[in-house]
Amino acid sequence: MREFIKLHSMEEIEAFILENQLTFLYISRPNCSVCHGLKPQVLKLMEQYPDIKLGHINADEVKEVAGRFSIFTVPVLLLFVEGKEYIREARIVHMDLFNEKLNKIYKNF
Numbered sequence: 001m002r003e004f005i006k007l008h009s010m011e012e013i014e015a016f017i018l019e020n021q022l023t024f025l026y027i028s029r030p031n032c033s034v035c036h037g038l039k040p041q042v043l044k045l046m047e048q049y050p051d052i053k054l055g056h057i058n059a060d061e062v063k064e065v066a067g068r069f070s071i072f073t074v075p076v077l078l079l080f081v082e083g084k085e086y087i088r089e090a091r092i093v094h095m096d097l098f099n100e101k102l103n104k105i106y107k108n109f
Contacts (some may be wrong), residue, residue, distance in 0.1 A: 002073040004026060004043070004055060004056035007055045010064045013065065022051050022052040025046045025078040027056065028053070029059050035074055045102070048103075059074055077089040079102065081105060087105070
C-alpha cells in the first residue's frame with residue numbers, strides 16, 4: 001500500500017508541489033476523527049493513480065498552511081497539476097465523486 005510523505009514546513013510543501021507534475025496533499029490535524037477515518041480510504045483510492053505523489057501535512061505543525069491554501073477546516077484534499085491547484089475537497093468528501101474528478105484529470109494528463 002502507498003504511503004504519504006510527511007511534509008514539515010512550507011518550504012518542503014512548496015518544493016514538493018513544484019518538483020512533481022501530479023501532487024496530492026492531505027491536510028489534517030491529529031485530533032480530527034474525520035481526518036483519521038478518511039485517510040485510509042484516500043490511500044486505497046490512490047492505489048489506482050501511481051503517478052500522483054502523495055504528501056501529508058499536519059496543520060497543527062505547519063500552521064502557515066492554513067493561510068497559504070485558504071484552509072478553514074480539515075481534512076482538506078488538494079490535487080496539483082504542474083503546480084496549479086485542480087481539485088479541492090474539504091471536510092466531508094464523497095469518495096465516488098472525488099474519484100471521478102481524479103480519473104478525468106489523470107487520464108487526460
